[in-house]
Amino acid sequence: MTPGFRVGASRPSVNLELVARYQNIPVACISDSIHRLSAGGSRLRPMGTSRMVGPAFVVRTAPGDNLMVHKALDIAPAGAVLVVDAGGDLTNAILGERMVRIAAARGLAGIIVNGAIRDYDILRIHPLPVFAAGVTHRGPYKNGPGEINYPIALDGMVIESGDLIAADEDGIVCIAYRDADEVCEAAERKARHEAENAPEQEDRGWIDKALHDLGCAMDTEYSLPHFRS
Template structure:
């Protein structure tokens, strides 16, 4: 039996127009509209500044091993974002510049790795979004085990194949496709309210927040001279 060694080939992907609803929307605002529960852990950081938007193509690799990522690169479709569960290993890189260039050439939308990379300076100069937990020059093994197309955990968040993935300088967020249309509308309304607030600050120098004093009063805060 190939326990721990599986490749699922029937990956569903949401319609592209649903994915595009999130283009240009700030990850922080999306997370606010998801009850601040959907962002990957803070230590999954961008390498470079290219924004990220696509659908999750999930990969699980053994720590410090990239055999199954090599296979996944040949299976991915344009618009896919590799969501790689590398166990958060800091000791060996899972990929470097050559593999990133191959993914970009194939039309993939980005790579998010709960693990380490190398060639970080070169990757940062590319117009291709990469997120990772760490950087190390130590190269990977190619022995397995691993999985492609299953449910993974990346940065503390459970990721399903076909989830919508959005990333910017703040980090990465994962969205279930069945929630996407309603969520995108909510985020756009949230953004519009932020614009009004920032215009008020610029125009009047005010930021009304009556809830602050209400909460302090409920706490019984005493004001002392």
């Protein structure tokens, strides 16, 4: 098959039991559990409903063109998160209300577009989560090329079909298929620890220890500033 214009075979995917475990874990806890190394970029923001978890179904398309995105809608499995890399270009919208309605009818868990969307007035109240980099009224072309089920990278975060995608108001994160079980256990521990330990009651001694270990010079008589009333 010609690179750049092709539909690849399905890939192994995270199972539904694991997806369900990720449902209630904040994305920040997942991110902390992978050493804060990967993120989809701060440009990708929720257009309305934000929380989504599911296996990725990956599409790369030419900027401003949605022919391969339409094909992906026809073959993406129920429960998947459609992840579209349109190069981050905001000149033309990749999708709008009509395609979101198709995605919802097919049972997709959400859509991520590294590009623009339109019909924002509808998408911001639609129950299907949609993330995008921007909004424009200018519609897409349908000429190709593009690829389905081949790796993409958003802000350096590599995503392959079958990987775990989680998103909330803080943004999106991808966990590689092979790492999803291990990361889930670590993220669950992180979320449980935060739920059981109130921040205002924690021991703050670690701050001075870290400053000391890093060689920070501090006057031994330093104190909080005094303000006149």
